[in-house]
Amino acid sequence: MGTPLESGVAVCSGCGEPLNAKGDCLACLLRTGLDKTIAEIPPSALAFGDFEVEQDADGSFCELGHGAIGVTYLAHDKVLRRKVALKVIEVPAAARSSPAVRERFLRGARAAAALRHPNVAGIFQFGASPDGTHCYYAMELVEGETLGARVRRDGPLDAKEALEIAIQTTRALTAAAAHDLIHRDLKPGNIMLTTESEVKVIDFGLAKAITDAGGEMDLTQGEFVGTPNFASPEQFGTDPVDERSDIYSLGATLWFALTGLVPHFGKTFEQIRDRKTRDDLPVVQLAARKVPGTLVKLLRSMLAIDPGKRPASAHELMEALESCRRKLTRRIGVPYLKPGVRSDAFARALTDAKACAFNPEGLQEVFDKAARKAAAVSRKPFKENWAYLQTMLRLVRAYNRGEYRQVSDDALVWIIAALNYLVDPFDMIPDKTPFLGLVDDANVVELVMDKTRRTLDDFMTWETAPR
Amino acid sequence: MLAAGRSQTEPDIAGAALAELCQAYWAPLYSFVRGRGYSVHDAQDLTQSFFAYLLERKVYARADRQKGKFRTFLLASLKNFLADAADRERTLKRGGGQNFLPLHEEQAEEAESLFQTHSGASNGDRLFDLGWAEALVAAGLERLSADYKAGGKELLFNELRIFVAGGANPPPTYAELADRLEMAASTLRSHVTRLRTRYREALRAEVRRTVDTETEVDEELHELLHVLTSA
Numbered sequence: 171m172g173t174p175l176e177s178g179v180a181v182c183s184g185c186g187e188p189l190n191a192k193g194d195c196l197a198c199l200l201r202t203g204l205d206k207t208i209a210e211i212p213p214s215a216l217a218f219g220d221f222e223v224e225q226d227a228d229g230s231f232c233e234l235g236h237g238a239i240g241v242t243y244l245a246h247d248k249v250l251r252r253k254v255a256l257k258v259i260e261v262p263a264a265a266r267s268s269p270a271v272r273e274r275f276l277r278g279a280r281a282a283a284a285l286r287h288p289n290v291a292g293i294f295q296f297g298a299s300p301d302g303t304h305c306y307y308a309m310e311l312v313e314g315e316t317l318g319a320r321v322r323r324d325g326p327l328d329a330k331e332a333l334e335i336a337i338q339t340t341r342a343l344t345a346a347a348a349h350d351l352i353h354r355d356l357k358p359g360n361i362m363l364t365t366e367s368e369v370k371v372i373d374f375g376l377a378k379a380i381t382d383a384g385g386e387m388d389l390t391q392g393e394f395v396g397t398p399n400f401a402s403p404e405q406f407g408t409d410p411v412d413e414r415s416d417i418y419s420l421g422a423t424l425w426f427a428l429t430g431l432v433p434h435f436g437k438t439f440e441q442i443r444d445r446k447t448r449d450d451l452p453v454v455q456l457a458a459r460k461v462p463g464t465l466v467k468l469l470r471s472m473l474a475i476d477p478g479k480r481p482a483s484a485h486e487l488m489e490a491l492e493s494c495r496r497k498l499t500r501r502i503g504v505p506y507l508k509p510g511v512r513s514d515a516f517a518r519a520l521t522d523a524k525a526c527a528f529n530p531e532g533l534q535e536v537f538d539k540a541a542r543k544a545a546a547v548s549r550k551p552f553k554e555n556w557a558y559l560q561t562m563l564r565l566v567r568a569y570n571r572g573e574y575r576q577v578s579d580d581a582l583v584w585i586i587a588a589l590n591y592l593v594d595p596f597d598m599i600p601d602k603t604p605f606l607g608l609v610d611d612a613n614v615v616e617l618v619m620d621k622t623r624r625t626l627d628d629f630m631t632w633e634t635a636p637r
Numbered sequence: 638m639l640a641a642g643r644s645q646t647e648p649d650i651a652g653a654a655l656a657e658l659c660q661a662y663w664a665p666l667y668s669f670v671r672g673r674g675y676s677v678h679d680a681q682d683l684t685q686s687f688f689a690y691l692l693e694r695k696v697y698a699r700a701d702r703q704k705g706k707f708r709t710f711l712l713a714s715l716k717n718f719l720a721d722a723a724d725r726e727r728t729l730k731r732g733g734g735q736n737f738l739p740l741h742e743e744q745a746e747e748a749e750s751l752f753q754t755h756s757g758a759s760n761g762d763r764l765f766d767l768g769w770a771e772a773l774v775a776a777g778l779e780r781l782s783a784d785y786k787a788g789g790k791e792l793l794f795n796e797l798r799i800f801v802a803g804g805a806n807p808p809p810t811y812a813e814l815a816d817r818l819e820m821a822a823s824t825l826r827s828h829v830t831r832l833r834t835r836y837r838e839a840l841r842a843e844v845r846r847t848v849d850t851e852t853e854v855d856e857e858l859h860e861l862l863h864v865l866t867s868a
Contacts (some may be wrong), residue, residue, distance in 0.1 A: 180805045181805070182803040182804065182805070187865065187866065189770060189803070189805060190754055191750050191751070191753075191754045193772070193804060193805065194778075194802040194804070195803030196767075196771060196802065196803065196865055197803075197865050197866060198801070198803035199774040199777070199778070199836075199840070200770060200773075200774065200840075200858055200862045200865065201800055202801050202833055202836055202837050202840065202863065203777075203837055203841055203844070203858045204855065204858050204862075215753055226823050226824075226826065226827045230826070230827040230830040230831060231830060232823070232826060233745060233826050233829065233830055234811075235694040235810075242783055315810065315812065318807070319810040319812065319813065320811075322809070322813065323813060359807070482796075514742070550651065581652055622689070
């Protein structure tokens with residue numbers, strides 16, 4: 171087991187070891203001295219398996235991030251000719267000769283690589299260097315930012331957006347449960363938000379494999395795997411953990427997204443552990459952010475100390491989150507429509523829109539197509555969205571004629587995507603799902619409304635203004 | 638440096654080199670003495686006296702490079718010194734180490750603060766090793782800081798320091814820090830990589846003063862890390 175910590179000593183956010191009187195992490199500072207293997211390999215030779223680490227103009231390696239044990243690089247897949255994120259973990263000298271360490275890592279990585287899901291950054295390849303000094307895995311390169319970075323930049327999210335992120339993350343957890351995989355280190359830093367507003371969970375199932383590769387010396391706290399602030403109470407003990415541990419971590423992550431704070435803050439590993447098992451949840455933080463009661467109730471259950479009092483599975487959590495979303499959408503007056511269309515269909519519509527929104531011909535084509543469809547169908551299935559559709563059509567026409575240009579590029583893309591999505595689902599949705607008004611994903615409606623409401627309001631003001 | 642410390646042919650140089658090393662590692666030795674229950678002043682005097690003893694008796698000449706690291710040698714010598722009641726009494730009576738190694742107030746305060754930070758350590762050896770690790774990384778960071786300062790990049794160093802030294806808060810993302818520093822994220826990434834490389838070199842150079850080979854540098858760092866992360 172790890173070092174018993176002196177009370178009152180702050181711990182490092184990266185590795186959980188105590189900080190010294192100057193606030194520096196002695197362990198991180200010592201470990202950096204051991205990074206030499208990577209630095210000393212000639213740049214041209216920094217390759218692992220099929221992957222070659224990219225270099226900046228000055229010859230330094232393109233680092234995407236680094237943690238207590240591993241460094242993540244931007245790398246090039248020499249075989250498939252694509253960019254990937256390559257995580258490289260240096261195996262401590264003491265563990266290099268241990269086939270068991272290597273085997274444990276490979277077993278963990280193999281299980282993680284079997285998980286394929288739109289909300290999980292896929293693992294392409296993994297392995298260990300022939301000399302046993304490094305383990306690595308290449309994963310899908312996600313363009314975007316982490317939830318942590320997003321909250322630090324923009325502040326806490328509103329309930330709808332935070333809930334949507336939790337729902338997408340839960341989809342990943344549900345898929346993982348089918349593979350008997352537990353994340354063990356779910357936190358804002360491991361949830362990527364793509365530029366298409368999709369969630370991609372990174373390092374799924376790899377926290378344990380990484381720690382195994384680090385050997386016993388590099389465990390952050392004895393057998394502890396994870397990040398104390400977001401870890402479940404049972405992770406601090408020695409009993410095996412199950413998917414309910416990830417549900418707790420997701421609860422702490424959702425809490426952070428809503429408040430910018432962690433539910434149980436502590437300066438030391440021990441303090442955090444004790445507070446998690448002893449203190450009541452500081453729900454006043456949620457009240458201060460006006461988090462709806464239904465969400466507070468759900469958070470309470472996700473963050474229950476006793477795993478038996480949490481949602482029993484990711485599947486059960488998904489039902490609870492969707493119920494919560496239904497209540498919230500009713501509360502804010504947006505009609506709830508049955509789920510049916512996958513939101514990745516909309517992501518595709520958005521990508522298509524980016525391709526055509528900035529050339530007049532492309533724009534005209536979308537307009538013509540959308541206008542024809544809209545004229546040919548009944549307005550009934552569109553319900554409340556009919557007015558939106560018509561306003562969007564008028565806006566695009568005015569924009570294309572050069573009469574109205576007060577539209578940001580971003581809003582224009584969203585409008586084109588929405589038109590594509592709203593009126594032409596037959597072309598985009600493989601299962602021939604009927605129109606939006608009959609079956610739709612409420613997420614998409616809300617997302618589109620959020621992104622375009624102000625633009626459409628401004629446009630309507632312009633339309634009605636005397637000229 | 639250690640080789641110089643053990644030189645048979647140039648004892649003066651060896652003595653001076655050892656004195657410099659002792660100055661750098663004054664704090665862990667002081668911590669160890671404090672850990673034995675001595676008061677602040679007695680511990681200061683004893684640590685000073687130990688250095689005098691080390692140099693006067695040319696104890697360093699006895700250090701056999703086949704028999705272990707300088708850190709181990711120094712601790713063993715200190716333990717012998719403290720165990721020798723007669724020596725201790727005599728040196729205390731004569732008023733400590735006769736200032737042959739100047740003891741600055743700031744240095745003494747830092748050493749005491751170091752002792753307080755690690756005073757919960759399970760035993761004296763661990764207390765000493767933790768102090769030693771602190772002194773090593775402090776020397777590495779100091780060297781790095783001086784380099785950046787000399788190059789007019791003190792601000793950059795202060796901003797990037799967290800990427801090597803860690804801290805209670807996670808480091809900013811490259812994107813947000815690049816934005817704040819008004820530079821491209823790729824440039825910032827290069828700066829961070831360079832800083833880590835330079836720090837690594839500085840730290841390893843510091844360790845190299847106390848061991849003979851690069852392999853031993855690895856072993857020393859692993860050993861200290863092990864002391865830090867295991868009970």
